Structure formats: structure tokens, C-alpha cells
Amino acid sequence: MREYLKFYIDGQWVEPVSLKTLDVINPANEEVVGKIALGGEADVDKAVKAARKAFATWSQTTREERLDVMQRVLAEYQKRFGDLATAVTEEMGAPASLAQRAQVPSGMGHLATAIGILKDFKFEEDRGSTMIVKEPIGVCSFITPWNWPLNQIMCKVAPALATGCTMVLKPSEVAPFTGQIFAEIMHEAGVPAGVFNLVHGDGLGVGVPLSTHPEVDMVSFTGSTRAGIEVAKNAAPTVKRVHQELGGKSPNIVLDDEVFAKSVAGGVRQIMTNSGQSCNAPTRMLVPTKRMDEAIAAAKEAAAQVTVGDPTGNAMLGPVVSKTQWDKIQGLIQKGIDEGATLVAGGTGRPEGLDKGYYVQPTVFANVTPDMTISREEIFGPVLSILGYEDLDQAIAIGNDTEYGLAAYVNGADLAKAREVASKLRAGQVSINGASDMTAPFGGFKMSGNGREWGDFAFHEFLEVKAVMGYAPKQAAE
Known part of the structure; x- marks a missing residue:
């Protein structure tokens, strides 16, 4: 003690x-x-x-x-x-x-x-x-x-x-x-x-x-x-x-290319890090609408590999920080279900086998629309929303359609295209293909x-x- x-x-x-x-x-x-x-x-x-x-x-x-x-x-x-x-x-x-x-x-x-x-x-x-x-x-x-x-x-x-x-x-x-x-x-x-x-x-x-x-x-x-x-x-x-x-509600724009499945899986793993409790977490994944089914399959597989449990052991995911946070996250997961998003993985309640501690199931929603609560509010938990886009102009518009502007992400094989998308995202820090830099300025636009x-x-x-x-x-x- x-x-x-x-x-x-x-x-x-x-x-x-x-x-x-x-x-x-x-x-x-x-x-x-x-x-x-x-x-x-x-x-x-x-x-x-x-x-x-x-x-x-x-x-x-x-x-x-x-x-x-x-x-x-x-x-x-x-x-x-x-x-x-x-x-x-x-x-x-x-x-x-x-x-x-x-x-x-x-x-x-x-x-x-x-x-x-x-x-x-x-x-x-x-x-x-x-x-x-x-x-x-x-x-x-x-x-x-x-x-x-x-x-x-x-x-x-x-x-x-x-x-x-x-x-x-x-x-x-x-x-x-x-x-x-x-x-x-x-x-x-x-x-x-x-x-x-x-x-x-x-x-x-x-x-x-x-x-x-x-x-x-x-x-x-x-x-x-x-x-x-x-x-x-x-x-x-x-x-x-x-x-x-x-706060943040950062978009992660996944390009339509040959590394699509890998990019989706990486986005799932990133949102689960620290139990989703990062202000710059890529909580909104944007994928081509025509590849939504592929995204669902890749995200489901990636989420299934995330282990949850005692943080002193080998689990990838520990609990969220408090009952207050746990209750808030549970309410927002239920809101996603109630508003008609497709529940791909996870859901409400603790993971199976854990009856004590503030553990949250690794949760993924697909077919999320920009007006849904889970697309607009900062959840601060291991919850990912996947939205569809018809073309990159729409993806950028959806990505910028938030009161926040802390971070944004672009993932794909075409670096020139990724750079073009990054230049149009209204955020203080944009990461292409997972790049990070401790000397780069960190802070936000807007709220x-x-x-x-x-x-x-x-x-x-x-x-x-x-x-x-x-x-x-x-x-x-x-």
C-alpha cells in the first residue's frame, strides 16, 4: 500500500x-x-x-x-x-x-x-x-x-x-x-x-x-x-x-491498394494500444465503401488476436483506468448498437472470464455513418469505428468533419497519394504509414x-x- x-x-x-x-x-x-x-x-x-x-x-x-x-x-x-x-x-x-x-x-x-x-x-x-x-x-x-x-x-x-x-x-x-x-x-x-x-x-x-x-x-x-x-x-x-x-477523434484514411488488409489490421492494433486511452488514437477508420466487406474480415481477425487480462501478465490489453471511464465506454458501445452500426467484434460487458476489473472488450463497428454518436464523440476506449468513402475527396471531407484536429493518419502503398491526402487533413500531426517522430511538434487544430x-x-x-x-x-x- x-x-x-x-x-x-x-x-x-x-x-x-x-x-x-x-x-x-x-x-x-x-x-x-x-x-x-x-x-x-x-x-x-x-x-x-x-x-x-x-x-x-x-x-x-x-x-x-x-x-x-x-x-x-x-x-x-x-x-x-x-x-x-x-x-x-x-x-x-x-x-x-x-x-x-x-x-x-x-x-x-x-x-x-x-x-x-x-x-x-x-x-x-x-x-x-x-x-x-x-x-x-x-x-x-x-x-x-x-x-x-x-x-x-x-x-x-x-x-x-x-x-x-x-x-x-x-x-x-x-x-x-x-x-x-x-x-x-x-x-x-x-x-x-x-x-x-x-x-x-x-x-x-x-x-x-x-x-x-x-x-x-x-x-x-x-x-x-x-x-x-x-x-x-x-x-x-x-x-x-x-x-x-x-481531445481528438482522429481519422485514419486507408487507401485503396494492394496493402489494404494489412493497413486495416494495423489500424485495429493501434486503436487497441493503451486500451484506446490516447487522445491521438485513430478511432475513425475510413475505407473504400466497395471494400467494406474486406475491411470487416481483416478487422475481425485482428481484433480476435488481441488478448485482454491481468496487466502484470502477458495480455496485450489491460483495463481502462476507472469505473467512470468503463461506464462511459459501455454506454457509447451500446449507443453504436442502438444507432445501427454493424458490430464486428466485442460489444458491451467484460471479456469472457473476467468478472472483476475495468476490462473492456476489443470492439469494432463497421458501416458507421458520420452522424452516429460513435463517429463524433471521443470514446477513449478500445473501440474502433469503420466508415466508408466513395472517393478520396469524400474521405478527406469526412476526416475533417469533426470539432477536433489533433491527429490524422494515412495508410497505403502509394506515398505520393498519401502525401496529397495528408496535405488536406486539418490536424496538427499527420502520420503516414505509422511514422512517428519525438522531435515533431505535437498539438491540435480547432477544439x-x-x-x-x-x-x-x-x-x-x-x-x-x-x-x-x-x-x-x-x-x-x-
Whole structure:
């Protein structure tokens, strides 16, 4: 049983102002596996003031000093790799293989990437007699989700550290263990007091004060669009910068070619990764209507190969994170059935043989139409909707017919055609044939958010631009 009843503020583990606690549930067996303290406005104020004090010195550090600190953090992170992987599986149900292969390495990857970028990043630029200077924005508050906890923590913390910002982190109260271990990593790495602070809590108790606090210069939030709107509203009176990575309903356009069946099967496997709990998951697969029967056959076969069970074992799919999520997913699966979509695989209820834990059957619907609920709402579970298209213009139109625009996918043998389709999709990140790149900017169009994470684009989110005119004397006229 884990008990995390202190917060990390100003380089120390401190008692909460008011001791309220929350049980943490293991979604695989529905048992209490830990307890955290829930912070409030007074705790947030202490953390923000510590970050504000530390900003005076951390913002003035050299590139080399920050690189040294970040490399020490990376070394400590590597030491705690196993602890982090165990925590991810315990708190949100990620299969052990996924935790070790992707969940934990993703955070490490963002840190290593930021270190590489910092070595050559240009914080100053001469423009004649004017010097353009990029300076750290200040104190940042980070509100991170439970689905990829380390990925989302590190793709905010790493560029903030690199650019000279200080910060307060609120990890998800649903999956707080990794955030706690990460704070221990920062402490062991010798990150200067106040540069990094952690306060556990829920959205109302900690998220709102972090969004409204007048001494916070930037709030970066990852989560649902609904919650992101509230964060933006709360931040508006203090005119702080708001960075958001929100929901998605990403299209996956499968081209009409000789690798069609392979592309369909790959799309099924991708949606099942992390139990479908990824904001950029390719949840809407678009296939030529004339090949719908082939798509159904390929998808059914691929779904049948997905094993579901105890995440500490060899199952490909663990549970979803909570009963709240399980209930929501079940309701949307039933909605798909009620609205007339063809149920190809899965359905409501737990998989056979699992009577405890928040397990969802790998579910595939076909003959889905763009107006159906399962085609429009973010399900955030292992549920795929297959829609038909008559030609690529229609496929692109259907793909763009969503309030979201986080990601999109194109799969097929004809690279030129795939590139053409990608150029017309309204999304912040488009992947052709499964390509990925940790240095590529990640973020959304429309209601999927604003700003970008990952790589050098993330650095700019944490910088203010200052123009110093007359910095260099003008050349004397000849």
C-alpha cells in the first residue's frame, strides 16, 4: 500500500495545510492500492511562491548549468525505470510490456530530446542594431492526465527546465504514483529548491487555483476539451498564457491498394494500444465503401488476436483506468448498437472470464455513418469505428468533419497519394504509414487545443520575446 501524504515544495517534502486524502484504485482488480493527500488553495500558494522565488535565480542560469541539471535528472530517471514501470501498471492498468516499452521510455525520450535541443538552441538573434532575446516566461503550472502520465509530465517539464522556467505540477489524482516518483527523481538529481514543485489534488482543489493564481505566468493543461475550456476561463482574468492539448477523434484514411488488409489490421492494433486511452488514437477508420466487406474480415481477425487480462501478465490489453471511464465506454458501445452500426467484434460487458476489473472488450463497428454518436464523440476506449468513402475527396471531407484536429493518419502503398491526402487533413500531426517522430511538434487544430509540445517547438511555448533596440550601434555612413 502506497501512502503519499506530503507535497514537494521548495526542495522539501512538506505536510499539507489541511490533511484530506483520496484512495487510489488499481483498475485491474478494483482494490485500493494507495492513498494521496489532496491539496488546496493554500498548498498551491506555497508552491507558487516557492517557484516565484526560485525563478529569480534559475532564469539567470547558463545553458551549461541547465544542461548539467537535466543530465542528472536523466540519470536518476534511468535508475528508477523499474519503479516507474511498476507504478504505471498499478495506477492506470497499462500492461507491463507497454509500461516498459512505451510508457516509461516516452518520458525519458522527451528529456533526452530536450537536452539535445538545448545544446544548440538560439536564445538571441541579431537583427541589425536590434537584439531579439527569448527569455523564460516565468512560473508555469502543469496539470497532467492519467493516460500517458510520464509522457505528459516530461513533455512539459523538460522544455520548461531547458528554457529557465520554474513550475508546479499537479499530476492526475487518478494515477498519481508516477508523479510522486518523478518528484523524488527531481530531488535526488539536485534540482535547485523551488524550481520544481508538486502538489497532489483534484481539479477543483488544485487545478483551479493553479489556473487562477496571479503569480503563475503560464498554465499548460492536457485533458478533455471540456476541462480545457474551464482552465482557459479561469486563466483569462490574469491574462496568463494558456497551453492546451485536448481531445481528438482522429481519422485514419486507408487507401485503396494492394496493402489494404494489412493497413486495416494495423489500424485495429493501434486503436487497441493503451486500451484506446490516447487522445491521438485513430478511432475513425475510413475505407473504400466497395471494400467494406474486406475491411470487416481483416478487422475481425485482428481484433480476435488481441488478448485482454491481468496487466502484470502477458495480455496485450489491460483495463481502462476507472469505473467512470468503463461506464462511459459501455454506454457509447451500446449507443453504436442502438444507432445501427454493424458490430464486428466485442460489444458491451467484460471479456469472457473476467468478472472483476475495468476490462473492456476489443470492439469494432463497421458501416458507421458520420452522424452516429460513435463517429463524433471521443470514446477513449478500445473501440474502433469503420466508415466508408466513395472517393478520396469524400474521405478527406469526412476526416475533417469533426470539432477536433489533433491527429490524422494515412495508410497505403502509394506515398505520393498519401502525401496529397495528408496535405488536406486539418490536424496538427499527420502520420503516414505509422511514422512517428519525438522531435515533431505535437498539438491540435480547432477544439483539440492550442500551442505545441515536443522538440524545439515546445521550447517556444515557454519563452517570451523581447526586442532590445539600439543594442548595437548603427554603422557610420560611408
